[in-house]
Amino acid sequence: MEDDYDLEQLYNMIFKRKSFRRFDDSLTLSEEELKAIRKKIKSLIPLVNNIEVRCKAVPREKTTSKRGEYCLLIYSEEKDHYLLNIGYMFEQLDLYLASKNIGVCWYGMGKVKEPQYNNLKYVIMMALGKAKEIEFRKDYRKSKRKETSLIWKGDLSLEIGDFVKYAPSACNTQPWRVLCENNTLKIYRTTQIKSIMPKEKVPFYNSIDMGIFLFILELALSHNNFSFQRILSLENVDSNLIPIATYLLEKRRIS
Template sequence: MTQLYEQLFRRKSFHRFTKPFKPLSTEQLDTVKQYFSLCEPLVQDIRTLLRIVPVGQTTCRQGEYALLLYSERKDGYLQNIGYLGEQLELHLAKVNIGACWYGMGRPKEREYEGLHFVCMLCIANQDEGCFRTKEAKLNRLDAKDIWEGEDAYHLAPVVRMAPSACNTQPWLVIEQDNTLSVHRVFRKRGIIPPFLVPYYQSIDIGIFLLFLELAMSHKQISFTRTLYWQADDLKQEQYSLR
């Protein structure tokens, strides 16, 4: 998974795809399915499934295909889908397939093989030059606004780039005594209906955790992970650095 680090700087959310784009081949789609089967979960023992359907079979009207992510409903399943789906998005960037998390999109089948639909990404082939460069401007909070503590390893400038629904960026890292605590915090909701804010921002936290772990692995920081799904202060995860 560490090979995805460079894609943190290259990925972008394709809210509009550059046309015309070359149709995705059967071989490309098969590779996407195979890659998802190899993705590392955040939470073990949660059954997930990826379906790929033409966007016309969903409420999405962007791109060529939709990647439908299904899951069992267990503690941490939303964060797990964010963690898995973002691995997939970063891999797609690596092979010049543009992608965008399409939170409000819906498929025809809300349940499939006993699993519940969680979220989707829309995808299409894009030219290499359509992706972000390290010099591109990014509409994100400053590193100091998402990190409390010294940030001894300079991780905040990297993890601040994580995408989120309506760019709400619902995360805060507290660094203390060689421990990183990740909290889900409310900043804004954009156009997300109030009752769906915890749903989508939990997926966002899974995306953020992947960014954080890739950044730590790149810095060769070893850590142990502890998950907290029921914490009163909405703490999501804690890393003890070694």
């Protein structure tokens, strides 16, 4: 795990990041920045071990994306929880890049020429490009999110629901629901989603969203001095609320 300073820096980026839909074409990523991105990708922490994940950065023109200087194409082995794993890993990159003034947009709509890479399945892309500090989010409270009371039930004393809800999600569907009781968090994905996304694509993208959410939740727990044990659920429940994970929390004593 990264040290606390790095986690704290990533936590702060929850409020700075945003989805970049317009990139300043006069700015380009330097060779050092590209090198730093490659290095960061190698250090991303997986949610689930032993799922092979590969990615490659290609010039935007090699994809259907109209934005970004590069698109990062992400491929994965299709094992249990692989979509959660992709969300969890690459949200770390999204937040890290915000700290380096590199704009990102998770881009589910993008299409690639190669749906396979070394037998791994194409999952999603991220559009990337250099940006100016001023283009990042200034007041996160102005970004559109659901009322906390809708996504967070039970014990409210943790006071993190108001922050974790700023996680990005496909079409801003925010499929996460949390029940907090007796120092335990139960995380669900709701299937009651209203969206312009084709219905059959919702479970795919919302599973990536849930992985993103888990990473952001864990940053917020660390920020609030909680240590935790995470137990991923077996996702085979046919319900409006699909269990994703349970977190057993313990408040760290500050010496």
